[in-house]
Amino acid sequence: SQQGEEDPQALSIQEGENATMNCSYKTSINNLQWYRQNSGRGLVHLILIRSNEREKHSGRLRVTLDTSKKSSSLLITASRAADTASYFCATKGGSEKLVFGKGTKLTVNP
Amino acid sequence: EPEVTQTPSHQVTQMGQEVILRCVPISNHLYFYWYRQILGQKVEFLVSFYNNEISEKSEIFDDQFSVERPDGSNFTLKIRSTKLEDSAMYFCASWLEVNTDTQYFGPGTRLTVL
Numbered sequence: 732s733q734q735g736e737e738d739p740q741a742l743s744i745q746e747g748e749n750a751t752m753n754c755s756y757k758t759s760i761n762n763l764q765w766y767r768q769n770s771g772r773g774l775v776h777l778i779l780i781r782s783n784e785r786e787k788h789s790g791r792l793r794v795t796l797d798t799s800k801k802s803s804s805l806l807i808t809a810s811r812a813a814d815t816a817s818y819f820c821a822t823k824g825g826s827e828k829l830v831f832g833k834g835t836k837l838t839v840n841p
Numbered sequence: 842e843p844e845v846t847q848t849p850s851h852q853v854t855q856m857g858q859e860v861i862l863r864c865v866p867i868s869n870h871l872y873f874y875w876y877r878q879i880l881g882q883k884v885e886f887l888v889s890f891y892n893n894e895i896s897e898k899s900e901i902f903d904d905q906f907s908v909e910r911p912d913g914s915n916f917t918l919k920i921r922s923t924k925l926e927d928s929a930m931y932f933c934a935s936w937l938e939v940n941t942d943t944q945y946f947g948p949g950t951r952l953t954v955l
Binding site for chain 1 (some may be wrong): 872
């Protein structure tokens with residue numbers, strides 16, 4: 732089964748608007764993390780939320796986690812052109828590995 | 842801020858050749874990983890390494906792949922006989938302690954097999 736399925740697959744917004752990306756997963760997790768990837772570049776860790784947490788903030792980022800629905804959302808407020816990137820959720824269950832979703836490609840138009 | 846480094850940034854090789862991708866994890870981290878990302882697809886786990894041995898590997902990590910931590914600082918991924926389908930971005934990651942911190946990823950090595 733697929734873990735960490737993000738939606739939408741692509742999102743295009745204007746600078747200053749908020750961007751919301753969602754992630755669903757199928758098995759139980761210890762934590763869920765969001766990463767950003769600029770085109771062709773490495774993965775940058777954004778935020779980690781543990782299974783016993785419901786919401787977490789970091790700067791303009793807000794992450795929620797609903798373990799009953801096996802879903803998470805990433806909200807970027809007051810978006811900037813520099814936020815243009817692909818965003819991936821990654822879940823960590825009982826094993827050590829992270830399981831990544833397919834990502835949401837965010838485009839912020841100036 | 843400490844970071845994971847990888848070399849080379851881009852490797853081009855002929856099908857059937859051996860390649861070694863190198864990583865220097867963050868110095869006090871204990872767990873090491875390789876992931877790969879085929880162009881346009883999601884990041885996939887290959888292997889994890891702890892205490893000088895493989896702790897978990899995926900179905901992708903077949904006999905053509907091997908990992909090594911030869912000198913206490915470098916962490917390498919070797920592909921013995923590359924195939925066209927091995928073309929991908931390979932990411933190294935390191936982790937201080939499972940369940941207490943996040944995995945820190947390197948910038949990746951883009952492997953192109955011709």
